[in-house]
Amino acid sequence: MEGASGIESALETAVASCDALGCPPRLAAAIRYAVFPGGARIRPRLCLAIAAGCGEPESPLAIATAASIELLHCASLVHDDLPCFDDAEVRRNRPSVHRAFDERIALLVGDALIVLAFQNVARAFAQSPDRLPNLVLALTRAVGAPGGIVAGQAWECEDSTPLEEYRRQKTGALFIAATVGGALSAGADPTPWRVLGETLGEAYQIADDIRDALATDEELGKPAGRDADLGRPTALAELGVQGAVKHFESLIARAAASIPECPGAEFLRELVDLEAQRLLPASLLQRAA
Amino acid sequence: MEGASGIESALETAVASCDALGCPPRLAAAIRYAVFPGGARIRPRLCLAIAAGCGEPESPLAIATAASIELLHCASLVHDDLPCFDDAEVRRNRPSVHRAFDERIALLVGDALIVLAFQNVARAFAQSPDRLPNLVLALTRAVGAPGGIVAGQAWECEDSTPLEEYRRQKTGALFIAATVGGALSAGADPTPWRVLGETLGEAYQIADDIRDALATDEELGKPAGRDADLGRPTALAELGVQGAVKHFESLIARAAASIPECPGAEFLRELVDLEAQRLLPASLLQRAA
Numbered sequence: 001m002e003g004a005s006g007i008e009s010a011l012e013t014a015v016a017s018c019d020a021l022g023c024p025p026r027l028a029a030a031i032r033y034a035v036f037p038g039g040a041r042i043r044p045r046l047c048l049a050i051a052a053g054c055g056e057p058e059s060p061l062a063i064a065t066a067a068s069i070e071l072l073h074c075a076s077l078v079h080d081d082l083p084c085f086d087d088a089e090v091r092r093n094r095p096s097v098h099r100a101f102d103e104r105i106a107l108l109v110g111d112a113l114i115v116l117a118f119q120n121v122a123r124a125f126a127q128s129p130d131r132l133p134n135l136v137l138a139l140t141r142a143v144g145a146p147g148g149i150v151a152g153q154a155w156e157c158e159d160s161t162p163l164e165e166y167r168r169q170k171t172g173a174l175f176i177a178a179t180v181g182g183a184l185s186a187g188a189d190p191t192p193w194r195v196l197g198e199t200l201g202e203a204y205q206i207a208d209d210i211r212d213a214l215a216t217d218e219e220l221g222k223p224a225g226r227d228a229d230l231g232r233p234t235a236l237a238e239l240g241v242q243g244a245v246k247h248f249e250s251l252i253a254r255a256a257a258s259i260p261e262c263p264g265a266e267f268l269r270e271l272v273d274l275e276a277q278r279l280l281p282a283s284l285l286q287r288a289a
Numbered sequence: 290m291e292g293a294s295g296i297e298s299a300l301e302t303a304v305a306s307c308d309a310l311g312c313p314p315r316l317a318a319a320i321r322y323a324v325f326p327g328g329a330r331i332r333p334r335l336c337l338a339i340a341a342g343c344g345e346p347e348s349p350l351a352i353a354t355a356a357s358i359e360l361l362h363c364a365s366l367v368h369d370d371l372p373c374f375d376d377a378e379v380r381r382n383r384p385s386v387h388r389a390f391d392e393r394i395a396l397l398v399g400d401a402l403i404v405l406a407f408q409n410v411a412r413a414f415a416q417s418p419d420r421l422p423n424l425v426l427a428l429t430r431a432v433g434a435p436g437g438i439v440a441g442q443a444w445e446c447e448d449s450t451p452l453e454e455y456r457r458q459k460t461g462a463l464f465i466a467a468t469v470g471g472a473l474s475a476g477a478d479p480t481p482w483r484v485l486g487e488t489l490g491e492a493y494q495i496a497d498d499i500r501d502a503l504a505t506d507e508e509l510g511k512p513a514g515r516d517a518d519l520g521r522p523t524a525l526a527e528l529g530v531q532g533a534v535k536h537f538e539s540l541i542a543r544a545a546a547s548i549p550e551c552p553g554a555e556f557l558r559e560l561v562d563l564e565a566q567r568l569l570p571a572s573l574l575q576r577a578a
Contacts (some may be wrong), residue, residue: 023435027443050431113432122425136411146312154316
């Protein structure tokens, strides 16, 4: 997808607004550490691509929305990695935030990033306030309760977990926010964009499961095979590698087919195909053969 | 101050929106537990009083703003109580959230309440979007970095703590959001209301220090004398009880004097005095004599 440099610079501006006079230095450093360098930035790139598809490429509103979605994603990674949940030592090829700093700072970094995400869109939409209420609603639905990331994560604290709901909340919801938020930032009707977010989110989750089983630690930026080690329910455990890859391909086809008629429809369909190749490169799939 | 029933019912509506289909049941129960029954609800009552002072009593926008401020306050209590910070066993006369549920749920409850606070104002301001950007900015400044609650809390992770900054961020900032947010919700200029929030926040902090030293566990709803046990820097340690009470009284006088000319000015000055008596009742002060 597109707009990578715009996203990085929007994230830099947002982080710099925290890393300012009065901020305790370790917190400031840890906020920056949690956001840079990033991963694939797939959610914000998706958001920007939809805004462009809706006729507003490179719009400051879309870029701010994209950056806020990424800040919310980073917040969820920092809190998921904490000792009481995954106790992850490594993230993006280096120590997780609570390992590099400490648990207290990691707790506060997650909180600060959630708050920053809403501050960032509020600032950007000051001149287009009509678009702000629905945008904030879309973001909050994606990360809060009852249907967002926090709810998804809380299923890990129950005796039994409804798998589909768990995945939809923990992964799908923020992908939906990326497509819906992209449309809303462009002043477009978000409804036709939900399915694209939903199917891409599910495809991403399956690709993640497949990569966890087939890729190396270094390729992943964290220990591979962790799902199997933790006995997590994954698409692989259900379908096997070949079945999971087939399911991934059918989701990508559905995602591409769901793209509504709009100025950038053709361009978006190509992007979905490119993204699919990036998620599951042929070189990786050969290992499954 | 006023509007207590409106605040409780707005909090109930907000919490019920989490406690909905799809929410993991333990998370839903813990969110409710963190918000009800509440403490004095001093911040949301202050917010409502300012909106009334600005000519919009009982406005749904003010009530929503007040409820969101209380949700942010509850979130900060839940995260501050966690084992990595205060490891508080008791809050509001019963087990803290992580004791009643567990640490993972308490982490997620704090996250969910922060998100809910922004969702709640976004929903309420859908028909008055012009007022939303500045309101969200005021709320986020009060709770995030570099100058809000999260930053204040992060000073506890540094080798040395600038006391005034620490208190202003950890306590003062949300009081400022209460007065500024009350004015913004009413479409009024927030600038003249900052000093009232600042001075009341400082007075509240000092009253809290005095109560911690003089009140019983039951009156406080948590163990008394905790500041001294933890060797925390307080107004008492600096000024002694009599000096702290004097400082409290001078802050209350400054707060009352700061109230700008507005339809409800006289009423607000009376409320500040009543609140001062509630914060430090004569019966408590007799113990210091």
